[in-house]
Amino acid sequence: xxxxxxxxxxxxxxxxxxxxxxxxxxxxxxxxxxxxxxxxxxxxxxxxxxxxxxxxxxxxxxxxxxxxxxxxxxxxxxxxxxxxxxxxxxxxxxxxxxxxxxxxxxxxxxxxxxxxxxxxxxxxxxxxxxxxxxxxxxxxxxxxxxxxxxxxxxxxxxxxxxxxxxxxxxxxxxxxxxxxxxxxxxxxxxxxxxxxxxxxxxxxxxxxxxxxxxxxxxxxxxxxxxxxxxxxxxxxxxxxxxxxxxxxxxxxxxxxxxxxxxxxxxxxxxxxxxxxxxxxxxxxxxxxxxxxxxxxxxxxxxxxxxxxxxxxxxxxxxxxx
Amino acid sequence: xxxxxxxxxxxxxxxxxxxxxxxxxxxxxxxxxxxxxxxxxxxxxxxxxxxxxxxxxxxxxxxxxxxxxxxxxxxxxxxxxxxxxxxxxxxxxxxxxxxxxxxxxxxxxxxxxxxxxxxxxxxxxxxxxxxxxxxxxxxxxxxxxxxxxxxxxxxxxxxxxxxxxxxxxxxxxxxxxxxxxxxxxxxxxxxxxxxxxxxxxxxxxxxxxxxxxxxxxxxxxxxxxxxxxxxxxxxxxxxxxxxxxxxxxxxxxxxxxxxxxxxxxxxxxxxxxxxxxxxxxxxxxxxxxxxxxxxxxxxxxxxxxxxxxxxxxxxxxxxxxxxxxxxxxxxxxxxxxxxxxxxxxxxxxxxxxxxxxxxxxxxxxxxxxxxxxxxxxxxxxxxxxxxxxxxxxxxxxxxxxxxxxxxxxxxxxxxxxxxxxxxxxxxxxxxxxxxxxxxxxxxxxxxxxxxxxxxxxxxxxxxxxxxxxxxxxxxxxxxxxxxxxxxxxxxxxxxxxxxxxxxxxxxxxxxxxxxxxxxxxxxxxxxxxxxxxxxxxxxxxxxxxxxxxxxxxxxxxxxxxxxxxxxxxxxxxxxxxxxxxxxxxxxxxxxxxxxxxxxxxxxxxxxxxxxxxxxxxxxxxxxxxxxxxxxxxxxxxxxxxxxxxxxxxxxxxxxxxxxxx
Numbered sequence: 001x002x003x004x005x006x007x008x009x010x011x012x013x014x015x016x017x018x019x020x021x022x023x024x025x026x027x028x029x030x031x032x033x034x035x036x037x038x039x040x041x042x043x044x045x046x047x048x049x050x051x052x053x054x055x056x057x058x059x060x061x062x063x064x065x066x067x068x069x070x071x072x073x074x075x076x077x078x079x080x081x082x083x084x085x086x087x088x089x090x091x092x093x094x095x096x097x098x099x100x101x102x103x104x105x106x107x108x109x110x111x112x113x114x115x116x117x118x119x120x121x122x123x124x125x126x127x128x129x130x131x132x133x134x135x136x137x138x139x140x141x142x143x144x145x146x147x148x149x150x151x152x153x154x155x156x157x158x159x160x161x162x163x164x165x166x167x168x169x170x171x172x173x174x175x176x177x178x179x180x181x182x183x184x185x186x187x188x189x190x191x192x193x194x195x196x197x198x199x200x201x202x203x204x205x206x207x208x209x210x211x212x213x214x215x216x217x218x219x220x221x222x223x224x225x226x227x228x229x230x231x232x233x234x235x236x237x238x239x240x241x242x243x244x245x246x247x248x249x250x251x252x253x254x255x256x257x258x259x260x261x262x263x264x265x266x267x268x269x270x271x272x273x274x275x276x277x278x279x280x281x282x283x284x285x286x287x288x289x290x291x292x293x294x295x296x297x298x299x300x301x302x303x304x305x306x307x308x309x310x311x312x313x314x315x316x317x318x319x320x321x
Numbered sequence: 322x323x324x325x326x327x328x329x330x331x332x333x334x335x336x337x338x339x340x341x342x343x344x345x346x347x348x349x350x351x352x353x354x355x356x357x358x359x360x361x362x363x364x365x366x367x368x369x370x371x372x373x374x375x376x377x378x379x380x381x382x383x384x385x386x387x388x389x390x391x392x393x394x395x396x397x398x399x400x401x402x403x404x405x406x407x408x409x410x411x412x413x414x415x416x417x418x419x420x421x422x423x424x425x426x427x428x429x430x431x432x433x434x435x436x437x438x439x440x441x442x443x444x445x446x447x448x449x450x451x452x453x454x455x456x457x458x459x460x461x462x463x464x465x466x467x468x469x470x471x472x473x474x475x476x477x478x479x480x481x482x483x484x485x486x487x488x489x490x491x492x493x494x495x496x497x498x499x500x501x502x503x504x505x506x507x508x509x510x511x512x513x514x515x516x517x518x519x520x521x522x523x524x525x526x527x528x529x530x531x532x533x534x535x536x537x538x539x540x541x542x543x544x545x546x547x548x549x550x551x552x553x554x555x556x557x558x559x560x561x562x563x564x565x566x567x568x569x570x571x572x573x574x575x576x577x578x579x580x581x582x583x584x585x586x587x588x589x590x591x592x593x594x595x596x597x598x599x600x601x602x603x604x605x606x607x608x609x610x611x612x613x614x615x616x617x618x619x620x621x622x623x624x625x626x627x628x629x630x631x632x633x634x635x636x637x638x639x640x641x642x643x644x645x646x647x648x649x650x651x652x653x654x655x656x657x658x659x660x661x662x663x664x665x666x667x668x669x670x671x672x673x674x675x676x677x678x679x680x681x682x683x684x685x686x687x688x689x690x691x692x693x694x695x696x697x698x699x700x701x702x703x704x705x706x707x708x709x710x711x712x713x714x715x716x717x718x719x720x721x722x723x724x725x726x727x728x729x730x731x732x733x734x735x736x737x738x739x740x741x742x743x744x745x746x747x748x749x750x751x752x753x754x755x756x757x758x759x760x761x762x763x764x765x766x767x768x769x770x771x772x773x774x775x776x777x778x779x780x781x782x783x784x785x786x787x788x789x790x791x792x793x794x795x796x797x798x799x800x801x802x803x804x805x806x807x808x809x810x811x812x813x814x815x816x817x818x819x820x821x822x823x824x825x826x827x828x829x830x831x832x833x834x835x836x837x838x839x840x841x842x843x844x845x846x847x848x849x850x851x852x853x854x855x856x857x858x859x860x861x862x863x864x865x866x867x868x869x870x871x872x873x874x875x876x877x878x879x880x881x882x883x884x885x886x887x888x889x890x891x892x893x894x895x896x897x898x899x900x901x902x903x904x905x906x907x908x909x910x911x912x913x914x915x916x917x918x919x920x921x922x923x924x925x926x927x928x929x930x931x932x933x934x935x936x937x938x939x940x941x942x943x944x945x946x947x948x949x950x951x952x953x954x955x956x957x958x959x960x961x962x963x964x965x966x967x968x969x970x971x972x973x974x975x976x977x978x979x980x981x982x
Binding site for chain 1 (some may be wrong): 353530900903904917918920921922924925952955957958959960961
């Protein structure tokens, strides 16, 4: 319904094949990850906006499945890094090894050199290993032994972390959390989805059968389209009002940074594209806001609200037209 | 917010300079030449300094300047206290403030002080023209404040030209216009005191009051002096206003130009033979310092206050001048008879006329005596004459040697002392003993303090004639002048007769004078008494101060409310017409029970309206179309187009919602 309304206002700038391919991709992931349409959409938005995704939830709710399904559907090369306490930075980035034949060191790329990297249980590794990943995420390149190695494009990190089992973990500092464009939770599936899950075949088999729905050029074209999605003056006003509200809120100690603002706008653009629109609406901003803002806000000591609650409260408190 | 320490731009400084100049110009008419020169030199110096971007003025230079001011002021006035030295000091300080004005903070201080200086100029001149001229200063002031507001650097760096100030000028005039009704409320409703608050000590230095001589013009100074002469608390209710003749010095001797008091000795008990009717009225008078010995009492005092004497002319004289506030008790009988027999001395004195003065008046008196015989008829004839052909004016033409002749047969314009003097001369010529009595007439009854305030401007002169068997009778010839014939003050008769444009000029002058008179009577002289009779047309004779305060609060709240509503409405309409139209749409939908949430976007709202439709089908389609139009305008392009907004607004205002069922 909303799409039809939007269509009457301005035509989508996407060409139909691309739209169809994107729709098919989202649908395919939804076939694997059951009952999580909103989160899947956010994950796609994150990928299209060129950000990295943090999935925070209990084990066994489908974090890894989502990452696998995304990789298979987007036609990306996939690598999984299981973060543990003894993981070294070079285990991730790769290492230079002396080749006797050549008489020189040769760089052997680590698992980071994949288009979609699943960093599982990122909070189990030491800060040293974590920061190796986070640097690579920010720079899209790896530097070892004085050599800089570009990472493949698109480069999309999906990290997971378990918020419950905190023994022997190194929680990511707030400043590092900022590197993730979106943070989503998956939560338990609803009754219907869970039944489908229980009765259907094994997810791993399903993923193995998945065919890519988007190729590299299409992904690049989609990312281009995100950059071209229109954010009107009125929409930017709204984004700014939200940012200002987060900075002047009694219950929030540290509000959203300008980087968070950029991420918000970018993710909203990607979300608009997923809605089939060539321009952003406040609804797009609202749809991505909690995932963008919650892990970046630092609540005031006196506030009893969780970060998610604070982000939702901001949304209801800031008027929009 | 912009920093208060931000250095002023050239255009800002120029405007501040103009404000200071305007405030100082308002004082130039009464500033001595030396100080005027000093002040203008300072303003010029500041301007040059700012142009050259000189550094802040060192402290010793400021101290030196202040010392120079003090010296010049003391050399000029011998004091720094009082109206003139005070305003000169203000001008000098203001000009030197400009010299050290560099930042926004300085500029605000200068503007505040300039507004004070500008207002203080109204202590010297309250005429309509001057008041209007001072508004030019006020507009400049507001413009300067407007220019000091934080603004984009592109705007702030515009060249200094009259044109570039126009937007700020227009805005300041608008704000002045918005403030005008509120100012009017304050003017009308703020409870007034019965004498002006802002008299400075210098005014009190030269004390005015009734003197013991009268020559043309002597009372005039008093009639324009609003300060208090005395206050009276009555034991009972105050007598009728027409009875309030406060007797002062009685002037008997006339030498052709000046009337003088005559030493008559102390009143004798047998002088007052009878009092008829009502009993005596007791009261207490608090007399302001006058440096004269005269005490004032209602016609006719029967008691003599302590420390005072009563002359045979029934005027009260203190043994020494009243140099400070003096309080005394007195009793008076309003219906009195005294001196029923006149001593030969006094008869001679009250019939005497100087030789060789006013021949025509003397002739007139004699004619009346011969034709009418009867004293009463003669008195009536004289009063009749005043009533028919004479004008009351505070600015009468100059009179020659035979002042009474000139007045009676020539100018026919004058105020109380002219009438009293002329009347007495006529009476004496007709053989009726007569004399001039000076004092005060009337007063303003202050019901809050339950006392009567008599001002210097209530000073009056009237006549007393002696009739055999009746004694002295009070006659007020001024009262005989027809009220309609009170002249507007135009000195029409002093114009030359030759000029062809005389009549036109005369008319113009009269009109201008009429405007001034209306200004004076409606605005300048709007006093406590006028204020309390505001509701007189509605049958309420006086308003209590508390009522006034309530009126003030009510009226100002109303004005503020209207102004706020108007300002908000126009701001909304101008700044965001699209918002206004969209708000109107949402308001319409809210009225049918589907209000939009504050943080609900248009898309969410539209789909909510569609999923739970309160509207008839036809309406729902139109509403969805409007939402699509709105989204298209506001979000599907970087900026909405003017025509698009106009179209959307038109559609919204035309929309008539029908609900389902």
